[in-house]
Amino acid sequence: MLLAVNIGNSNIRFAVFKNDSEVITWTINSKPARTEYEFFAKFSNMYKPFGINKEDITDIVIGSVVPPLTMNVKIALKKIHGFKPMIVDRDTPGGIIQYSKQMGTDLYANAVAAHHLGYEGKKIVIDFGTALTFLAIDEVGEVTGVIIAPGINTALNSLVGETAQLPEIELKAPATVLGRDTVTCMQSGMVFGYLSMIEGMIDRINNELGAECTVISTGGLGGIYKPLTDKIQFDDRLHTIKGLKLLYDLNKDSYNKC
Numbered sequence: 001m002l003l004a005v006n007i008g009n010s011n012i013r014f015a016v017f018k019n020d021s022e023v024i025t026w027t028i029n030s031k032p033a034r035t036e037y038e039f040f041a042k043f044s045n046m047y048k049p050f051g052i053n054k055e056d057i058t059d060i061v062i063g064s065v066v067p068p069l070t071m072n073v074k075i076a077l078k079k080i081h082g083f084k085p086m087i088v089d090r091d092t093p094g095g096i097i098q099y100s101k102q103m104g105t106d107l108y109a110n111a112v113a114a115h116h117l118g119y120e121g122k123k124i125v126i127d128f129g130t131a132l133t134f135l136a137i138d139e140v141g142e143v144t145g146v147i148i149a150p151g152i153n154t155a156l157n158s159l160v161g162e163t164a165q166l167p168e169i170e171l172k173a174p175a176t177v178l179g180r181d182t183v184t185c186m187q188s189g190m191v192f193g194y195l196s197m198i199e200g201m202i203d204r205i206n207n208e209l210g211a212e213c214t215v216i217s218t219g220g221l222g223g224i225y226k227p228l229t230d231k232i233q234f235d236d237r238l239h240t241i242k243g244l245k246l247l248y249d250l251n252k253d254s255y256n257k258c
């Protein structure tokens, strides 16, 4: 079975692909940063609660947007499993075309998954991570462009951290756009404010491309925003990690695990 690991700025997501339809997935926090020894200790007992034997894992792929963690995770997993995980990034052949020399691996994996997973027409992938990103890819697999904005929790933490009187809030839609107490005022700003950005950006991208793109969301908070708009057609929290799996499958024949 393939273990795919997506190292994000907030979470490290793991997914074990038992077969095409059954995926077991869990996350750990990315912070604080850990050494290879700390990861080794943490990962050693990680599979048991999910009914997975470490011997069942025959292949590992890692994608990361946090360079200081990448090697530590790789070395720890190599020690546990006895073979070398494949690290993929924007230079790993993925059957798509993109021109950025800086593109984060999660954005690249989002593009690969959007292209290969059977979505129709031009696509927009919205990733609700530490950053909020939008990626557009056309029918032949050429990435048209990307937008990077502050992620929702990132913006909220900054707002709460920089003010004396604003509390932590639950991210849920309030009953009305105009609030009458601090919590509902903030909920409106975060939920409807970001929703307006999301809907506005989708319209702007569609206008720029002269097309009605299929919109797919992923990342921790996609599940909160998708039900609030008909502009997002699909939410798949495993979208990025499916992209990492595709990159592994496309390149495993030329990879030496030993």
Ligand SMILES: Nc1ncnc2c1ncn2[C@@H]1O[C@H](COP(=O)(O)OP(=O)(O)O)[C@@H](O)[C@H]1O
Pocket (backbone or CB within 6 Å): 007, 008, 009, 010, 011, 012, 030, 128, 129, 130, 131, 151, 153, 154, 218, 219, 220, 221
């Ligand atoms: N199931 C969830 N419910 C609420 N918040 C979540 C959930 N999963 C992740 N988050 C939050 O959403 C943000 C983005 O998470 P994630 O997509 O895992 O980010 P990244 O890929 O940048 O590590 C983080 O602030 C995280 O704490």
Ligand SMILES: CC(C)(COP(=O)(O)O)[C@@H](O)C(=O)NCCC(=O)O
Pocket (backbone or CB within 6 Å): 008, 009, 010, 065, 100, 102, 103, 104, 105, 106, 107, 127, 129, 130, 131, 132, 133, 148, 151
């Ligand atoms: C934009 C990102 C910070 C998103 O990371 P995430 O929110 O998933 O942790 C990451 O893809 C990144 O660091 N990219 C490098 C810059 C670029 O893509 O152009």
Ligand SMILES: [K+]
Pocket (backbone or CB within 6 Å): 008, 106, 127, 128, 129, 130, 219, 240
């Ligand atoms: K992400």
